[in-house]
Amino acid sequence: MSRPSEPLLRCRGITKRFGGVVALRDVTLEVEPKALVGLIGPNGAGKSTLLNVVCGLARPDAGVVELDGRPIAGLPAHAVTRRGVGRVLQIPRLFPTLTVEETVRVGALFGSPDSLGPAGTARRVHEALELVGLADRRTEPVGRLNTQEKRLVDLARALAGQPKLLLVDELMSGLNPVEIQRCTALLRRVREERGVAILWVEHVMDAVLGTVERVVVLDHGAVIAQGPPAQVARDPAVVEAYLGVDFQAAEVAG
Numbered sequence: 001m002s003r004p005s006e007p008l009l010r011c012r013g014i015t016k017r018f019g020g021v022v023a024l025r026d027v028t029l030e031v032e033p034k035a036l037v038g039l040i041g042p043n044g045a046g047k048s049t050l051l052n053v054v055c056g057l058a059r060p061d062a063g064v065v066e067l068d069g070r071p072i073a074g075l076p077a078h079a080v081t082r083r084g085v086g087r088v089l090q091i092p093r094l095f096p097t098l099t100v101e102e103t104v105r106v107g108a109l110f111g112s113p114d115s116l117g118p119a120g121t122a123r124r125v126h127e128a129l130e131l132v133g134l135a136d137r138r139t140e141p142v143g144r145l146n147t148q149e150k151r152l153v154d155l156a157r158a159l160a161g162q163p164k165l166l167l168v169d170e171l172m173s174g175l176n177p178v179e180i181q182r183c184t185a186l187l188r189r190v191r192e193e194r195g196v197a198i199l200w201v202e203h204v205m206d207a208v209l210g211t212v213e214r215v216v217v218l219d220h221g222a223v224i225a226q227g228p229p230a231q232v233a234r235d236p237a238v239v240e241a242y243l244g245v246d247f248q249a250a251e252v253a254g
């Protein structure tokens, strides 16, 4: 167990190269238990790569990743999942012929290793589907759902594994303002009702800045700013990196 003052996730000096491309350079960041932290930055900044390094889909060339004070960098993805890290992919990779419920059950079975039994598994699956609002679609094959519904199934799948840390990659691209509000409220509930810490990559700037308590900004693979949203939005280096994006227009919560 981590004490409240200890970070749940700690990344120190993470560097990741793809051939000549340095996707991450010396990235250090922490996520406290039950925190909601935004990770933003221009296209190609390294956001998805950082999530991949944390969840075991990519191995860093240098640096340390710790969950609850134990190193996880280099572990295979399924082992990281069992340690309590859930991941919602930018483009969900789901089996189209499995039903919504079957997909989420896979998440429950491959998540945190406490022995559940069939009744416990069914309850966990149902709770996750209720939370994302897809309980009445549970018998439908995933292939019949639209993109956003697929993302929500993927979120339910990750939640059914009882993660301590949820990594969310662009849940909101292509959504209208009403859907964005609904989705933001959902992430807040996940944090508040489940006590799950969330590291959230999103391009919809006002949604992120209006929701999270802390934001980390990546540019060209490096952290260029971090802090409360209102402070980061005024940071000249951030405004520069986002040239053309009107940060000040965003409804930034105090």
Ligand SMILES: Nc1ncnc2c1ncn2[C@@H]1O[C@H](COP(=O)(O)OP(=O)(O)O)[C@@H](O)[C@H]1O
Pocket (backbone or CB within 6 Å): 018, 021, 022, 023, 041, 042, 043, 044, 045, 046, 047, 048, 049, 050
């Ligand atoms: N598997 C890969 N092979 C080669 N280059 C990659 C790979 N994944 C990411 N990159 C490169 O790393 C950089 C960061 O990419 P990415 O993490 O996807 O950025 P973001 O999610 O912030 O848009 C980009 O230059 C991208 O082209």
Ligand SMILES: [Mg+2]
Pocket (backbone or CB within 6 Å): 047, 048, 049, 090
């Ligand atoms: Mg990305």
